Amino acid sequence: MDQSIKHVWIIGASSGIGAALAKKYDQNGWRVTASARNAETLDDLASSGHKISSLVMDVQDAGAFDHAIAQFNQTGSLPDLVIFSAATYRPGGLDVLTHKDANNHMATNYLAAVGLIEAITPEFTKRGHGHLAIIASLSGYCGLPNAALYGPTKAALINLCETLKPDYDQLGLKLSLINPGFVKTPMTDKNSFSMPFLLSPEQAADKISTGLARGKFEIAFPWPLSISLKILQKMPYALYFKLTKRLAS
Template sequence: MTNDNTSVDNETTAPSRVAWVTGASSGIGRALALRLARDGWNVAASARSTVELNRLCAEAPDRIVSFPLDVTDRTAVHETVNEITTRLGPVALAVFAAGTYARDYASDFDAARLKTMVDLNLIGTAYCLEAVMPAMIARRTGQIAVVASVSGYVGLPGAASYGATKAALNVMCEALHPELAEKSVCLSIVNPGFVDTPLTRKNDFPMPFLISSEAAADAIAKGLATNRYEIVFPRRMAVAMKILHALPARLRFKLTRRMLRSPD
């Protein structure tokens, strides 16, 4: 006899439809949480701002549940994953979009600013990976997406610290991917170009091929549906950055020097 009210955590009869999204209070994370909710996922939304998470949940109260979290707190990350599993079921999809961004140049380089970005963008993501990978490997199922940036392809003036964290995420995911694939866990790296978010709105320079957070969320959702390793958008920005990376250093620096800010 078939029981139509099977619990979400009964994996033998009903695969989990629980998605965990960090950085869900704004920008790409927020837009993706809403997109996943529309697609039928039960979304565990995490960010530091409880107020913004509550606003997000109000837009899809039947699908999105707030789990406030500072991803730089390793203990809290593990406790949050345990709480999500207990309340909603095992995490089938994890999207790590929490991050921060600030411009920096040689003239104002600050190691403390670099540490802030490393702690959130890189170490915080590592804590999240550490918390979800063992259970997915044990179940031999699951999907993870790490949001990096095309800034990780090549060093650009003004993005020394930010680009370094995104390059590290790309290398880390590339190293983890083969082993996870052997365990039937799908890992994707997401490399957006310029996306209209509260962080990029602080920029005081032209942002080519700028797209909305909603367009970014759509691109990520489509990429995840095909289990693609690298999800990169918009395509023209990605092509330009990859060509720049492939150029000889002398020619590459000739082009990147044109990106230097004007003297004050």
């Protein structure tokens, strides 16, 4: 294994932002391991690139991360960078909120990231370096219409990354939090509302890879939406709900 070639593991790489990131890192000369459940799409992705290999996994499977890491260790190819991009999304408010669906969203979007952190951190620590990037969302900044199942999982990821950043610093490891706005992917194709500042997956992958190369903690984009939501988050509730009600209509 050529140790001078950097290795990125992208979890949630069969479509959308994850697939665009896989192609971007491949073009930049990295070795890419692409993970998701859909083996066929991953194989298509692998054959479209130079150094992309697929590693099929369901992030909800207990032991999936340990199994993958054991495979990396066997070949002496523990990734330099790991990007967690897997997520599920069902738009809606009270109309879609059930314990079963909330549990499924939490399991894929949040608890799987916890499983990844638990599995990868000791490996990075043993080796002495490593960069973990978690994709959350601008919708995790505050409660928004149509995000009853999804928004809380992203808020939890943001809070977790803020909590763990000093621990990662102390270990000499890098942690990044990625908060995209709207990106045109199979996920947002489910939305029937208008999506301001919609980006392509390639534009998102550019912003993410540039931010990660700079070692940024938070990579939030596009900035007009990110700033608007930060301001919304700080508003008194009377004004806040006036605005979010408008977004819902």
